[in-house]
Amino acid sequence: MQHREHTVDVAVVGGGQAGLAAGYFLRRTGAEFVILDDRTEPGGAWNEYWDSLRLFSPAGHSMLPGWWMPEEEGQAYPSARHVTWYLGEYERRYGLPVHRPVHVEGVERVRGALRVNAREGSWRARYVISATGTWRAPRVPDLPGRDLYRGRQLHTVDYRAPEEFAGQRVVVVGGGNSAAQILAELSRVARTTWATLRPPRFLPDEVDGRALFAIATRHQNAARDGGPLPPGVGDLGDIVVVPPVREARERGALKAEPMFDRLTPTGVVWSDGSSLDCDAIVWCTGFAPALDHLAPLGLTDGRGRIPVEGTRAAAEPRLFLLGYGDWTGPASATLIGAGRTAKTTVARISDSLAAGG
CATH class of the missing domain: 3.50.50.60 (FAD/NAD(P)-binding domain)
Known part of the structure; x- marks a missing residue:
C-alpha cells in the first residue's frame, strides 16, 4: 500500500x-x-x-x-x-x-x-x-565477559521496582542520579554493591532542580558573552540529594566501590583480583x-x-x-x-x- x-x-x-x-x-x-x-x-x-x-x-x-x-x-x-x-x-x-x-x-x-x-x-x-x-538509546560499557555473565543484566530503561530483587545480590553501576536513586530503594530489599568510575559527587543538600537550571543558564550566558565562566553544574557535583537518596546515605547504603574490570559467568572481578558473585547487574550508565x-x-x-x-x-x-x-x-x-x-x-x-x- x-x-x-x-x-x-x-x-x-x-x-x-x-x-x-x-x-x-x-x-x-x-x-x-x-x-x-x-x-x-x-x-x-x-x-x-x-x-x-x-x-x-x-x-x-x-x-x-x-x-x-x-x-x-x-x-x-x-x-x-x-x-x-x-x-x-x-x-x-x-x-x-x-x-x-x-x-x-x-x-x-x-x-x-x-x-x-x-x-x-x-x-x-x-x-x-x-x-x-x-x-x-541506552549505553552499556563493553566490558570483557559481559556476554558470559549468566545472571540478569538490565539498564535503567528496564528497571521498574525493587521487589523482584528481594533477597538477591545486586550490583548497580554508574555515578549519576539514576544509579543513586535506584540503589537507594534496592538497598532496602537486596544486598547491593555500588560500582563507579570515580567517587560519587553529591550536590549540596539544598540544591534541587531550580538551582540547577539557574546555574546552567548563568554558565551558558557567560559563555555566550565571552566573560569569565562561573561554576557549572558539573563543577558542583553529579547527584541531587532527593529525600530517598539522603535517607540511604544516612543509613550507610551509598558506599561506592571502584569500577570492576570484567565479568565472569557468576559475577564481577576488580583489577586487584577480588571478585563478587551477584544475581543481577543494573547498568545506570547513561544514554x-x-x-x-x-x-x-x-x-x-x-x-x-x-x-x-x-x-x-x-x-x-x-x-x-x-x-x-x-x-x-x-x-x-x-x-x-x-x-x-x-x-x-x-x-x-x-x-x-x-x-x-
Missing part, C-alpha cells in the same frame, strides 16, 4: 516534552506543522520510567510554556505518573497536531526541503525539528542521543552527536535539534529548559519562513 506524501512547513519528530514545547510555539506562528510520535499514548519517556521516580523540582518549577504544572496531591516533588498526565493534558489543552503511533525511519534531503519517511507515510517539510531525546532517523543526512560526529549552532544543525540549515542535553541548550532535557530552547528555535524558523526560506 502506497502512502500519500503530506506537505507541511515544519515536521517535529518526537512527541515528548521537547516536541510539545515546540508545538506550543509553532501553534502561535500560524505555520502548518505536525508532531510525529512513535508511542501509542501521550507522555513520552515518562511512561517508561521506574515507578518511584520523582522530579528534582516542585511542580511550579517544572512546567512547559503556557501552563504551569498543577501540584500533585500530597507530593512536594511530582511523580513520573503525574508528569505523564500533565503532558497528555498539555497536548489536548493546546490542540497540538500529534500523530501517533508514527514510526519515523529516516529523514532525507529533497529539493528545497526535508522528507520525513515513516512506516505510516511521509511528510515533506521545509524544516524538521528532531526531539526524540535519549531514552531509546546517547537517539538520532538513527537522521542517519541518511550524514551529520553525526564521532561522539554520536550532530554539531549545532544554537539548536540548528551546522551542516543542514533545515534541521533543528531540541532536548538532547546541554549541547542543544542549557538544561534542554528538562521540562522547564525544553520550553526556553523551543521558543528560540521556533522564532528562528518563523523568521526563515517569513523570509521565504
Whole structure:
C-alpha cells in the first residue's frame, strides 16, 4: 500500500516534552506543522520510567510554556505518573497536531526541503525539528565477559521496582542520579554493591532542580558573552540529594566501590583480583542521543552527536535539534529548559519562513 506524501512547513519528530514545547510555539506562528510520535499514548519517556521516580523540582518549577504544572496531591516533588498526565493534558489543552503511533525511519534531503519517511507515510517539510531525546538509546560499557555473565543484566530503561530483587545480590553501576536513586530503594530489599568510575559527587543538600537550571543558564550566558565562566553544574557535583537518596546515605547504603574490570559467568572481578558473585547487574550508565532517523543526512560526529549552532544543525540549515542535553541548550532535557530552547528555535524558523526560506 502506497502512502500519500503530506506537505507541511515544519515536521517535529518526537512527541515528548521537547516536541510539545515546540508545538506550543509553532501553534502561535500560524505555520502548518505536525508532531510525529512513535508511542501509542501521550507522555513520552515518562511512561517508561521506574515507578518511584520523582522530579528534582516542585511542580511550579517544572512546567512547559503556557501552563504551569498543577501540584500533585500530597507530593512536594511530582511523580513520573503525574508528569505523564500533565503532558497528555498539555497536548489536548493546546490542540497540538500529534500523530501517533508514527514510526519515523529516516529523514532525507529533497529539493528545497526535508522528507520525513515513516512506516505510516511521509511528510515533506521545509524544516524538521528532531526531539526524540535519549531514552531509546541506552549505553552499556563493553566490558570483557559481559556476554558470559549468566545472571540478569538490565539498564535503567528496564528497571521498574525493587521487589523482584528481594533477597538477591545486586550490583548497580554508574555515578549519576539514576544509579543513586535506584540503589537507594534496592538497598532496602537486596544486598547491593555500588560500582563507579570515580567517587560519587553529591550536590549540596539544598540544591534541587531550580538551582540547577539557574546555574546552567548563568554558565551558558557567560559563555555566550565571552566573560569569565562561573561554576557549572558539573563543577558542583553529579547527584541531587532527593529525600530517598539522603535517607540511604544516612543509613550507610551509598558506599561506592571502584569500577570492576570484567565479568565472569557468576559475577564481577576488580583489577586487584577480588571478585563478587551477584544475581543481577543494573547498568545506570547513561544514554546517547537517539538520532538513527537522521542517519541518511550524514551529520553525526564521532561522539554520536550532530554539531549545532544554537539548536540548528551546522551542516543542514533545515534541521533543528531540541532536548538532547546541554549541547542543544542549557538544561534542554528538562521540562522547564525544553520550553526556553523551543521558543528560540521556533522564532528562528518563523523568521526563515517569513523570509521565504
